[in-house]
Amino acid sequence: MSTTDPTTEHEVEIQELDRVTVRFAGDSGDGMQVTGSQFSQSTAVFGNDLSTLPDYPAEIRAPAGSLTGVSGFQISFSSSPIYTPGDAPDVLVAMNPAALKRNIGDLVAGGAVIVNGDAFTPNNLAKAGYANNPLTDGSLKGYNVHEIPITTLNARALEGLDMTPKQVDLTKNFFALGVMFWLFERSMEPTLEWLEEKYAKRPVFIEANKRALMAGYAFGETTEIFHTHYRVAPAKLAPGTYRNITGNEATALGFLTASQLAERNLFYSSYPITPASEILQQLAEYKNFGVKTLQAEDEIAAIGAAIGASYGGGLGLTGTSGPGMALKSEMVGLAVITEIPLVIVNVQRAGPSTGMPTKTEQADLFQAVFGRNGDAPVPVVAPASPGECFAYAIEAWRLAIRHMTPVVYLSDAFLATGSEPWRIPELDELPDLRAPDHTELEGWHPYVRDPETLARPWVVPGTPGLEHRIGGLEKLDVLGTVSYDPDNHHRMSLLRAEKIARIANDIPPLEVFGPPEGELLILGWGSSFGAIRSAVERLQARGKSVAHAHLRHLNPFPSNTGDVVRAYRQVLVPEVNMGQLLFLIRGTYLVDAMGFNLVRGKPFQISEIQMKAEQLLGDL
Amino acid sequence: MTDQQTPAAAPAGEPILLTKKDFVSDVDPRWCPGCGDYSILAQAQKAMPDFGYRREDIVFISGIGCSGRFPYYMNTYGFHSIHGRAPTLATGLKASRPELMVWVITGDGDALSIGGNHILHSMRKNVDIKVVMFNNRIYGLTKGQVSPTSDFGQKTKTTPGGSVNYPIHPLVVALAAEASFVARSVDTFPDHLQETISRAGHHKGSTFVEVLQNCNIFNDGAHREFTDKEVRDDRMIFLRHGEPMIFGKDRDRGIRLNGVRPEVVRLGDGITEEDLLVHDETSEDPTIHFMLGRIYWPEFPVPVGVIRNVSRTTHDALLQGQVDEAIRREGRGDLRTALGGGETWTVGG
Ligand SMILES: Cc1ncc(C[n+]2csc(CCOP(=O)(O)OP(=O)(O)O)c2C)c(N)n1
Numbered sequence: 001m002s003t004t005d006p007t008t009e010h011e012v013e014i015q016e017l018d019r020v021t022v023r024f025a026g027d028s029g030d031g032m033q034v035t036g037s038q039f040s041q042s043t044a045v046f047g048n049d050l051s052t053l054p055d056y057p058a059e060i061r062a063p064a065g066s067l068t069g070v071s072g073f074q075i076s077f078s079s080s081p082i083y084t085p086g087d088a089p090d091v092l093v094a095m096n097p098a099a100l101k102r103n104i105g106d107l108v109a110g111g112a113v114i115v116n117g118d119a120f121t122p123n124n125l126a127k128a129g130y131a132n133n134p135l136t137d138g139s140l141k142g143y144n145v146h147e148i149p150i151t152t153l154n155a156r157a158l159e160g161l162d163m164t165p166k167q168v169d170l171t172k173n174f175f176a177l178g179v180m181f182w183l184f185e186r187s188m189e190p191t192l193e194w195l196e197e198k199y200a201k202r203p204v205f206i207e208a209n210k211r212a213l214m215a216g217y218a219f220g221e222t223t224e225i226f227h228t229h230y231r232v233a234p235a236k237l238a239p240g241t242y243r244n245i246t247g248n249e250a251t252a253l254g255f256l257t258a259s260q261l262a263e264r265n266l267f268y269s270s271y272p273i274t275p276a277s278e279i280l281q282q283l284a285e286y287k288n289f290g291v292k293t294l295q296a297e298d299e300i301a302a303i304g305a306a307i308g309a310s311y312g313g314g315l316g317l318t319g320t321s322g323p324g325m326a327l328k329s330e331m332v333g334l335a336v337i338t339e340i341p342l343v344i345v346n347v348q349r350a351g352p353s354t355g356m357p358t359k360t361e362q363a364d365l366f367q368a369v370f371g372r373n374g375d376a377p378v379p380v381v382a383p384a385s386p387g388e389c390f391a392y393a394i395e396a397w398r399l400a401i402r403h404m405t406p407v408v409y410l411s412d413a414f415l416a417t418g419s420e421p422w423r424i425p426e427l428d429e430l431p432d433l434r435a436p437d438h439t440e441l442e443g444w445h446p447y448v449r450d451p452e453t454l455a456r457p458w459v460v461p462g463t464p465g466l467e468h469r470i471g472g473l474e475k476l477d478v479l480g481t482v483s484y485d486p487d488n489h490h491r492m493s494l495l496r497a498e499k500i501a502r503i504a505n506d507i508p509p510l511e512v513f514g515p516p517e518g519e520l521l522i523l524g525w526g527s528s529f530g531a532i533r534s535a536v537e538r539l540q541a542r543g544k545s546v547a548h549a550h551l552r553h554l555n556p557f558p559s560n561t562g563d564v565v566r567a568y569r570q571v572l573v574p575e576v577n578m579g580q581l582l583f584l585i586r587g588t589y590l591v592d593a594m595g596f597n598l599v600r601g602k603p604f605q606i607s608e609i610q611m612k613a614e615q616l617l618g619d620l
Numbered sequence: 621m622t623d624q625q626t627p628a629a630a631p632a633g634e635p636i637l638l639t640k641k642d643f644v645s646d647v648d649p650r651w652c653p654g655c656g657d658y659s660i661l662a663q664a665q666k667a668m669p670d671f672g673y674r675r676e677d678i679v680f681i682s683g684i685g686c687s688g689r690f691p692y693y694m695n696t697y698g699f700h701s702i703h704g705r706a707p708t709l710a711t712g713l714k715a716s717r718p719e720l721m722v723w724v725i726t727g728d729g730d731a732l733s734i735g736g737n738h739i740l741h742s743m744r745k746n747v748d749i750k751v752v753m754f755n756n757r758i759y760g761l762t763k764g765q766v767s768p769t770s771d772f773g774q775k776t777k778t779t780p781g782g783s784v785n786y787p788i789h790p791l792v793v794a795l796a797a798e799a800s801f802v803a804r805s806v807d808t809f810p811d812h813l814q815e816t817i818s819r820a821g822h823h824k825g826s827t828f829v830e831v832l833q834n835c836n837i838f839n840d841g842a843h844r845e846f847t848d849k850e851v852r853d854d855r856m857i858f859l860r861h862g863e864p865m866i867f868g869k870d871r872d873r874g875i876r877l878n879g880v881r882p883e884v885v886r887l888g889d890g891i892t893e894e895d896l897l898v899h900d901e902t903s904e905d906p907t908i909h910f911m912l913g914r915i916y917w918p919e920f921p922v923p924v925g926v927i928r929n930v931s932r933t934t935h936d937a938l939l940q941g942q943v944d945e946a947i948r949r950e951g952r953g954d955l956r957t958a959l960g961g962g963e964t965w966t967v968g969g
Pocket residue numbers: 684685686687688703726727728729730731754756758759760761762767
């Protein structure tokens with residue numbers, strides 16, 4: 001559908017689209033992450049549903065113009081609910097030849113490419129490994145290419161400002177952003193406000209970026225290189241107030257909220273590691289909530305300090321990624337045997353070892369469930385989308401406090417850095433996490449247990465008359481003295497296992513999206529939610545008997561999980577690992593589930609899951 | 621295991637009248653008969669009442685080793701953690717509960733081998749924890765392997781041909797880590813030990829006390845050469861703040877600086893007390909403290925007493941200060957505001 005836009009002078013077609021996916025790509029020094037997140041912000045405020053996926057190199061500054069130095073940011077936005085950042089971009093913004101080369105293959109056939117023509121110098125072409133200039137050799141014939149001399153036009157717009165040529169050059173990403181704002185009818189307001197705040201102390205930078213942005217916008221409006229601009233109507237989201245949020249932001253906010261709900265001070269200690277560092281950085285900003293943060297000397301110290309804080313009655317929290325999780329495992333065992341509430345965040349990344357630090361993976365599930373010496377069961381929760389990180393950060397603390405146990409919270413790089421609109425909850429929608437310290441002398445022993453949950457009492461130092469000793473040595477049931485008694489150890493092992501197993505009674509059942517029984521169930525966990533749900537929606541729209549269930553509690557599983565997986569002829573478990581949930585499901589429920597495993601450091605695409613399902617349904 | 625007979629703590633404001641007995645738990649110590657750890661326990665229990673803390677406000681945290689069992693025997697709060705990591709728990713506990721008195725009990729292997737990193741960082745952050753390291757120069761609990769403080773050439777179960785590792789000087793490590801209180805004492809010097817523990821307990825800030833401890837099973841007599849009654853005055857130097865560094869049964873010898881090197885001199889023949897170093901535990905400049913942490917028998921008398929005692933704002937106070945300052949500046953945090961941070965938009969119902 002197209003109309004003519006009365007606001008512009010030349011004839012421009014307006015094309016209404018349901019969903020668009022845009023990828024910004026450039027050198028890691030080109031500011032693509034900022035560009036992408038500003039575009040997301042405007043898009044969020046405009047009211048589209050959206051999902052983002054940043055993709056940046058591990059090197060802070062790989063050689064300029066090189067293929068390894070390409071940084072990207074993908075956003076998909078839509079007038080109806082969406083769950084993923086999109087499979088293939090419809091529009092690619094490439095700031096240099098390397099960015100073009102790395103990304104062009106992902107673009108949909110006939111997709112639009114906007115390139116900075118000035119960057120296609122012989123030198124840059126050589127660095128990107130182009131023998132010929134792709135802008136002139138006809139190799140981009142299948143796409144709709146818009147070549148704009150961004151560097152030149154931008155420099156012209158900034159003429160007269162007191163800035164070095166290098167500083168001027170650094171603003172060209174905002175020119176490109178301006179073009180995109182025009183192309184998709186976004187408001188520049190949020191970005192202009194952001195600039196005012198960010199460069200409050202450097203007015204010339206505000207002016208420069210503003211000019212760059214406006215020049216880009218004006219370029220779109222007045223030149224004739226675009227014959228269309230695109231309209232993606234606001235989505236119909238549930239009523240409420242929204243903000244755009246990344247998984248790490250939602251995680252940090254969730255933990256802050258948990259501490260307020262529990263009326264206990266949050267103590268977060270961590271050792272910097274991609275992609276978890278932002279949680280430490282963000283929580284350090286909440287001092288006026290009584291939050292204390294500690295950058296520890298290593299991950300062992302970080303969890304040790306968190307255990308110390310929880311022992312003292314605070315909410316002791318620690319966060320890391322896989323390699324740090326490996327270091328923490330002995331301490332998690334200590335928290336298991338001392339039965340201390342604690343939350344351990346693992347923002348998973350591609351492993352093993354250092355692996356691919358900035359890339360996503362779901363391969364630490366075994367580590368979370370099993371990664372300790374001895375029989376040391378620990379509840380595991382995993383949010384499914386960036387916004388959901390908030391609720392599951394609170395859920396992790398609810399379980400930790402109520403059941404007196406360490407809890408592992410599994411996020412991943414995709415959730416951590418990806419973003420989506422998030423409805424800000426009302427405070428009265430949130431659970432009450434208050435649980436008073438135990439101070440009663442009568443009938444108390446360190447390991448007396450709540451008959452329902454089997455949790456032991458939380459007695460903190462400073463409580464008169466209840467002085468006692470705990471530690472990593474096995475303790476006598478109830479009395480809590482050191483015990484090497486064989487039957488006692490057996491009993492305590494059973495109690496520790498039963499305590500965690502009973503959590504299944506305290507969590508919601510596994511929900512099924514689609515028919516309650518039938519041909520195919522796709523069972524997922526964590527960040528693959530979006531791709532699975534989208535694929536299942538498409539299949540259902542075509543009348544297929546396909547359902548989706550998504551686990552947020554990975555240990556214990558919701559109590560109806562066995563019934564759910566047995567209700568379908570086939571069960572498919574897609575994971576960005578070599579089959580870890582698959583192993584648990586097969587082992588726990590003795591069902592012949594099948595894995596679908598792609599470990600490339602990136603999330604599943606919708607089409608991949610759809611195709612796999614079609615294969616199983618005999619459609620292909 | 622809680623001692624229910626003992627009286628509950630005195631109400632706020634009332635003086636806390638406790639005796640050694642109040643700090644004895646109902647668990648019988650299970651160290652080998654003759655182990656130096658008994659004496660350290662007894663002196664610690666004696667020193668406790670003097671600090672003015674209620675029992676419930678004192679916490680002992682230990683690592684793993686023979687020394688690690690210490691908290692079970694103290695009738696306070698106690699946490700027997702894992703090997704080498706006690707300072708980390710202590711750091712978190714103290715950060716979140718600054719009003720508690722937190723002790724760390726550790727061994728030479730626990731503190732300087734597996735836990736070296738944590739000792740270093742808890743000290744340099746001036747975490748207000750009192751570390752007492754039992755140095756028996758051997759791994760006791762695991763039955764006699766070489767430790768980071770074992771002698772070069774020492775034969776142990778894992779070094780049958782003699783250790784090829786040069787020993788570490790614990791006090792130098794503590795000083796290098798900027799501990800604000802550094803001291804040494806000996807298990808067999810009860811008064812000196814009690815006084816040293818007492819001074820450690822009164823210090824605010826990172827406190828490191830090395831106690832030379834005898835493991836009569838796996839490294840018997842490791843310190844005897846200079847701690848035995850007959851020789852100790854000649855082979856050790858008892859440091860006192862503000863006093864010249866004199867030692868010897870007849871108080872006829874001392875330590876002076878020759879250029880930048882310490883040397884032992886005999887008083888008389890033109891050498892007087894004036895020529896000797898005067899111990900200044902409060903000196904900001906740590907040069908002499910490093911020297912004292914390093915000199916050892918047989919080249920020098922072994923220094924005992926408080927070597928360094930300086931005042932710096934503690935880690936917990938700094939953390940709390942930032943919280944208080946943020947509240948003063950921005951007001952107490954409002955959750956609604958935090959949740960609604962950033963750009964928002966509203967979808968009508
Ligand atoms: C992670 C870990 N590694 C090894 C051990 C075994 N272990 C227990 S105590 C100890 C050495 C203790 O030596 P030290 O700290 O000198 O204490 P001591 O027994 O001499 O008092 C070792 C190696 C352990 N408990 N945990």
